[in-house]
Amino acid sequence: MSAIIRIEHLTRVFDVSKPWLNRVIERLPKALLTAVSDVSFEIEENSVYALVGESGSGKSTIGKIVVGLVPPSDGHVKIEGVDLATETDRDKVEAVRADIQMIFQDPYASLNPRWRVREVINEPVSAKGGDVTGLAEKLLEQVGLSAKDAAKYPHEFSGGQRQRICIARALASGPKIIVCDEPTSALDVSVQAQVLNLMSDLRKELGLTYLFISHDLTVVQHMADKIGVLYLGRLVEEAPRDRLFDAPKHPYTQMLFAAAPRMDGFGREVEPPKGEIPDAINPPTGCAFHPRCPIAVDRCSKERPEMRKIGDTRVACHLAE
Amino acid sequence: MTDTPVLSVRNLVVEIPTRHGVLRPVDNVSYDIQAGEILGVVGESGAGKSMTGNAVVGLLDSPARITSGEVLLSGQPIQNLRGEALRRLRGKKMGMIFQDPLTSLNPLLTIGDQLTETIQEHLKVGQTEAQERAIAALEEVGIPAARSRIDSYPHEFSGGMRQRVVIALALCAEPDLVIADEPTTALDVSVQAQIVALLKRLCRDRGVAVMLVTHDMGVIAEAADRVAVMYAGRLAELGPVREVITAAHHPYTAGLMASTPLASQGKERLRQIPGAMPRLGNLPDGCAFHPRCDYAQDSCRANPGPTLDTCDGRAACWFPLNIKEKSEVGA
Numbered sequence: 001m002s003a004i005i006r007i008e009h010l011t012r013v014f015d016v017s018k019p020w021l022n023r024v025i026e027r028l029p030k031a032l033l034t035a036v037s038d039v040s041f042e043i044e045e046n047s048v049y050a051l052v053g054e055s056g057s058g059k060s061t062i063g064k065i066v067v068g069l070v071p072p073s074d075g076h077v078k079i080e081g082v083d084l085a086t087e088t089d090r091d092k093v094e095a096v097r098a099d100i101q102m103i104f105q106d107p108y109a110s111l112n113p114r115w116r117v118r119e120v121i122n123e124p125v126s127a128k129g130g131d132v133t134g135l136a137e138k139l140l141e142q143v144g145l146s147a148k149d150a151a152k153y154p155h156e157f158s159g160g161q162r163q164r165i166c167i168a169r170a171l172a173s174g175p176k177i178i179v180c181d182e183p184t185s186a187l188d189v190s191v192q193a194q195v196l197n198l199m200s201d202l203r204k205e206l207g208l209t210y211l212f213i214s215h216d217l218t219v220v221q222h223m224a225d226k227i228g229v230l231y232l233g234r235l236v237e238e239a240p241r242d243r244l245f246d247a248p249k250h251p252y253t254q255m256l257f258a259a260a261p262r263m264d265g266f267g268r269e270v271e272p273p274k275g276e277i278p279d280a281i282n283p284p285t286g287c288a289f290h291p292r293c294p295i296a297v298d299r300c301s302k303e304r305p306e307m308r309k310i311g312d313t314r315v316a317c318h319l320a321e
Numbered sequence: 322m323t324d325t326p327v328l329s330v331r332n333l334v335v336e337i338p339t340r341h342g343v344l345r346p347v348d349n350v351s352y353d354i355q356a357g358e359i360l361g362v363v364g365e366s367g368a369g370k371s372m373t374g375n376a377v378v379g380l381l382d383s384p385a386r387i388t389s390g391e392v393l394l395s396g397q398p399i400q401n402l403r404g405e406a407l408r409r410l411r412g413k414k415m416g417m418i419f420q421d422p423l424t425s426l427n428p429l430l431t432i433g434d435q436l437t438e439t440i441q442e443h444l445k446v447g448q449t450e451a452q453e454r455a456i457a458a459l460e461e462v463g464i465p466a467a468r469s470r471i472d473s474y475p476h477e478f479s480g481g482m483r484q485r486v487v488i489a490l491a492l493c494a495e496p497d498l499v500i501a502d503e504p505t506t507a508l509d510v511s512v513q514a515q516i517v518a519l520l521k522r523l524c525r526d527r528g529v530a531v532m533l534v535t536h537d538m539g540v541i542a543e544a545a546d547r548v549a550v551m552y553a554g555r556l557a558e559l560g561p562v563r564e565v566i567t568a569a570h571h572p573y574t575a576g577l578m579a580s581t582p583l584a585s586q587g588k589e590r591l592r593q594i595p596g597a598m599p600r601l602g603n604l605p606d607g608c609a610f611h612p613r614c615d616y617a618q619d620s621c622r623a624n625p626g627p628t629l630d631t632c633d634g635r636a637a638c639w640f641p642l643n644i645k646e647k648s649e650v651g652a
Contacts, residue, residue, distance in 0.1 A: 054509035055480075158597050159366075188365035188536065193580035193591035200590065215510065218539075222582040222591065259514035261539025263583045266563045268543050272515040276479055 003042035004177060004209050005049075005066065009075035012036040012061055012233075016281065033280050035061040037233040038075070040307070043209060043226075045176075050212040050220040052256075053230035056277050059213045062230075063179045066211060067102045079177065098128070101170035105182035107162035111154040117165055118150040124173040139168040143198060160191035167198065171206070179211045184219060196223060217260045221245055229253050232280055232288040239313040249313050249320040252289045287317070295319055325396045326353035327497045327530035328377065333390035333400075335369075335376050344601040346372045346385065348554040349628065354530040356497065359521070361545030361562065362534045363577075365598055369554040370534045374500045376400075377532070378415050379407045395497060413443040416491030416529075420503035422483035426475040432459075432486050433471035436493055443494035458489040462519060481512035485519070492523060499523075502534045517544050538581050542566055550574045553598060553609040556629055558636040568643040570636035573610045575643075608638070616640050 014033045017023060023030070036058040043049040051059040064070040066077055068084050076083050082096045101124070104110040111120055121136040137147035143164040154162060163183060170178050183199070184192040196219065202208060214220050220227055221241060228238040229250065237250040248254045255273045262268065275292040278284055284291050290300040297319065305316045335347035346369045354360045362370045375381050377392050379402065392400040394414055402410065411417070419425045427435060436455035440446060446454065452471075459467035462485040475483055484504065491499055501520065505513040521544055524531050533545055541548050541562060548565045550558040550573065558571040569575040579592035596613045599605060605612050611621040620639050621627075627637045635641070 054511065160597060189538070190365060190577060190580045190594040191597065193582075193593040196582070197590050197593055216582075217510070218582040256510060259511045261513070261517070261537065261543050263539055263542050263566060263578070263581065265539070265543040266566075269521075270514070270518070272518040273511040276481055276512065277509070 002045060004045040004080060005043040005211070006078040006081075007042070007062075007066070007075070008040050008078070010036055010039045010062065010065065010072055010077060011074040012058075012065060012070065013073045031281050034283065035233050035280065036065070036072075039230075039233070039235045040075075041228055041235060041238055043177075043211060046203070046207050046209055047225040048203070048210040048212050048223050050214060050224035050227045051230055052214060052217060052220050052227060054215060054256075054277055056232070056280055057230040058233035059215075059230050060181055061233075063102070063181045063211060063213045067100055067179050068097070069102075094128075098173045099176045100179065101173060101175040101177070102179045102181065103163070103166050103170050103183045106186050107159055107166055108186070110166055111162060113154055115153075116150070117152055117154065117157075120154070120165065121150070121169045121172050124169065128173075130173075135172060136168070139171055140165075142171070142202070143168045144194075158191075159187050160194055163187060163191075163195050164198065167195075167202070171202070175208070177209045177211065179213070181213045182215070183212075185214070185216065192219070199223070217256065229256070232277060232283055234288055234316065235307070235314075236289065236317070237313065237315045238307075239315075243312050247313075249310060249315040250289075250317050251293045251295055251320075255292075324355065326355050326393075327395055328354040328532065329391075329393040329396075330373070330377065331391040331393065333373070333376060333392065334388050335372055335381065335385055336388045337385045339602070341602055346554050346601060347376060349390070350551075350554075350556050351390075351629070352549055352556070352559060354498070354532060356530050357524060357528040358547065359524055359531040359533055359545045361541035361548040362532060362551060363536060363538065363541055363548060364551035364557075365536065365577075367553075367598055367601070368551040370551050371502050372554075373551070374502050374532060374534050378411060378417055378500055379403075380417075409443075412439055412496070413494050414496050414498065416494070416496040416499040418484075418487055418491050418499065418501040418504045420506050422480060422487045422507070423475065425487050426483065426490075428475055431472050431474055432478075436471075436490060439490060440493050454493065455489075458493040459486070461523075462486075462489045462492075463515070464489070480508055481515060484508060484512075484516055488516070488519065488523075492527075492529070495527075496529065498530045498532070500532045500534070503536070504533070505540060506535065506537070513540070520544060538566070538578065539583060550577070553604060554601065555609060555626075556637060557610065558638075559629060560635045570641035570643055571610075571638045572614050572616050572642060574636070576613075616642075 012035050014035055016033045017030045018028055053059045065072050071085050079096050082092050084093060087093050118136040121139055122132040126132050136150045140147055140149050145164055184195050212223055224241050226240050227244050229236050231252050237253050248257055258270060259273050286301045286303050287305050290296040299318055305318045307314050307316050331351050333347055333350045337344045350373055364370045376387055387400050391398050433455055437451040440451040440454050456467045456471055464485055505516050517540055545562045548562045549556055552573050558565055558574045566578055569578060576594040594613055606624055607622045608626045611617040627639050629637050
């Protein structure tokens with residue numbers, strides 16, 4: 001299998017400074033927020049790569065950069081060998097863009113309430129002048145709704161059904177890659193199960209590749225083949241699913257797993273993790289996790305750890321072994 | 322236990338009159354919470370879990386109202402209290418923690434002002450004493466350097482710290498009952514673990530009765546002593562948390578547990594419950610769950626639907642699962 005998406009040293013910095021007049025009067029420096037910092041990974045064709053992390057870890061920003069909604073500040077995203085941000089050959093760019101689609105978190109906000117479902121689903125194809133005869137009906141049946149639903153409006157559907165419509169829209173252009181940004185976080189568990197099952201089925205039928213972004217470790221454990229753990233915009237650990245859950249190497253991953261509630265944890269008393277995610281505008285020096293890390297040594301506060309390979313795992317920690 | 326439960330809800334019915342008839346978001350719900358106990362309330366959106374909590378504290382939005390049943394706080398009926406009498410009870414006897422910590426704090430007042438106001442409202446103490454108590458309350462919920470942060474505004478705190486402030490606010494007048502409505506849903510995993518640990522500790526140390534409303538089964542398993550499962554406004558199952566999660570009697574509970582990714586680890590597909598919860602205006606006859614139930618039989622479609630009493634008070638189901646010996650209770 002070959003890598004369909006290759007992300008190299010990806011960095012994204014947002015300027016979150018006050019307006020310049022305020023800066024002059026109040027003598028404030030420019031405030032730069034590094035949402036993604038030097039992240040590199042590859043996604044194999046027909047696999048599910050999951051990014052997990054807490055809020056502010058940069059997982060959604062990476063998803064947006066991959067689909068081209070946000071340009072990177074530095075580094076490259078190569079999809080099928082083409083870098084959308086720098087490629088000048090328009091035909092190549094168009095071809096790759098049709099291969100990548102996105103599903104968003106909130107199915108209430110991501111469907112235009114004034115459009116019929118048919119228009120919503122057909123748009124990715126009709127906008128490029130493609131043939132849409134019967135397309136919406138076929139896709140609706142594929143995602144478990146009925147062809148009749150094409151004439152309805154989004155408000156006539158429940159949250160789970162709307163997310164199915166979003167999936168149908170994502171499938172319309174016949175993509176190879178779908179970026180899913182928290183696709184089930186807004187759904188109830190029984191509906192979440194239906195949507196996750198549908199996504200697994202579609203992946204098998206259509207040979208899709210998913211970049212699956214979630215904060216829910218249990219969902220990730222169910223869906224992903226390979227998982228990258230993000231902390232403050234940095235990839236701290238990456239490993240195949242079972243390897244990661246059996247033997248997490250990075251102290252942050254270990255902390256995250258210990259903190260996650262468990263169905264068999266009746267009356268479990270654990271020492272909850274200390275502290276919170278630091279400010280991304282002034283991240284700690286060296287390893288971003290060192291102020292909360294139980295095993296941090298001097299070196300951790302001075303030197304940013306490089307990604308090292310230990311077996312199947314890649315980990316950014318000086319001490320992990 | 323012969324003690325009077327801190328909260329006792331008896332056959333509570335909440336109704337909302339609409340143009341298309343009367344809806345019942347809470348239908349004949351009964352449960353008790355003892356001092357020092359955490360009762361978890363789970364269910365999907367629209368199951369009536371928040372509505373039950375709001376009915377208890379008298380925060381129902383008009384036109385929703387309690388039409389029958391009783392809410393007893395330490396044995397005293399409170400469902401008919403209005404205005405001033407209810408206001409004295411809230412905060413003093415009952416504390417509330419809501420999902421979104423930003424909207425439950427006043428952004429224009431410092432957290433110290435908000436805490437001392439609540440303390441002075443309910444306890445007869447002076448300004449200095451109230452200030453000291455406010456600092457103590459903040460320290461108890463784990464806010465570092467409480468003395469220097471008491472003059473901060475809510476926006477100066479992070480999400481997890483804000484939720485701690487809300488908890489301090491709920492507890493500062495030393496209530497007997499705390500209603501926590503999705504207290505950790507808006508928070509990250511590591512912060513969620515901190516807040517759950519905090520709630521458990523306060524419940525144990527202070528003997529507060531807690532009603533913990535959430536849709537996260539993992540949180541329920543770890544925090545609650547007993548759990549109530551709601552479906553379409555009715556109690557589907559009520560029992561000790563370990564038994565309900567490992568050996569559910571109601572098919573809905575069993576389906577709900579099985580459809581969490583936690584329970585299906587290593588399986589190719591998640592178990593799913595077909596269909597969706599019915600709308601309140603369009604409830605099926607008999608047991609509200611029967612159209613989605615694998616075990617439904619003719620009697621499930623017949624009115625009246627099953628109640629908790631049909632299965633040793635544990636599950637509202639005619640054909641409960643996981644029963645080892647047939648119960649002797651006849652018709």
